[in-house]
Amino acid sequence: EAQVTQNPRYLITVTGKKLTVTCSQNMNHEYMSWYRQDPGLGLRQIYYSMNVEVTDKGDVPEGYKVSRKEKRNFPLILESPSPNQTSLYFCASGFSGRTGEQYFGPGTRLTVT
Amino acid sequence: QQPVQSPQAVILREGEDAVINCSSSKALYSVHWYRQKHGEAPVFLMILLKGGEQKGHDKISASFNEKKQQSSLYLTASQLSYSGTYFCGTETLGSYQKVTFGTGTKLQVIP
Numbered sequence: 001e002a003q004v005t006q007n008p009r010y011l012i013t014v015t016g017k018k019l020t021v022t023c024s025q026n027m028n029h030e031y032m033s034w035y036r037q038d039p040g041l042g043l044r045q046i047y048y049s050m051n052v053e054v055t056d057k058g059d060v061p062e063g064y065k066v067s068r069k070e071k072r073n074f075p076l077i078l079e080s081p082s083p084n085q086t087s088l089y090f091c092a093s094g095f096s097g098r099t100g101e102q103y104f105g106p107g108t109r110l111t112v113t
Numbered sequence: 114q115q116p117v118q119s120p121q122a123v124i125l126r127e128g129e130d131a132v133i134n135c136s137s138s139k140a141l142y143s144v145h146w147y148r149q150k151h152g153e154a155p156v157f158l159m160i161l162l163k164g165g166e167q168k169g170h171d172k173i174s175a176s177f178n179e180k181k182q183q184s185s186l187y188l189t190a191s192q193l194s195y196s197g198t199y200f201c202g203t204e205t206l207g208s209y210q211k212v213t214f215g216t217g218t219k220l221q222v223i224p
Contacts, residue, residue, distance in 0.1 A: 042215055
């Protein structure tokens, strides 16, 4: 089944404890992206990647890191999480960010205390 | 900068029509429309590319006026299944593959 998977789906952690949210897609998509969703603010892009080893900042990259070492995986790293990073995170993939549909993962709800 | 969507929320009775607008302050290459139902991930509806085309499937269609940097989503004869939050995403000229979403329009269709 074609899909985007994210793990974990739910995470409660403490300030400063490094964490990684994994994202994997099985559709051979070149484009992958991370978004955060907060009430009243819509979807805000954190980072995106147009291909392996090619990443770029979205609108809210501060406090996050990403890497794209393989085509199928695009992990999101929070080196020192803070309470303002409490949010719902979505990973998405597509053949192109410009002309193609993005397929969203199920989301990861992160709470930082 | 996020595109501006209007209205922020709308309630419709089944069978009524609705228009959701998306406006950018920058020149656009493409506009993407998604719908998100409560507790679920956003789902793609359609993309409109520079060129002023109009697209549609079923009773949902959209237009893109690149000169005004605006797009509109038209929902005709709304059904209960149309309920959800609609997001427009824009890619501006010069921001290759960087998609910025608006804050969403919450649509509720009631019987």
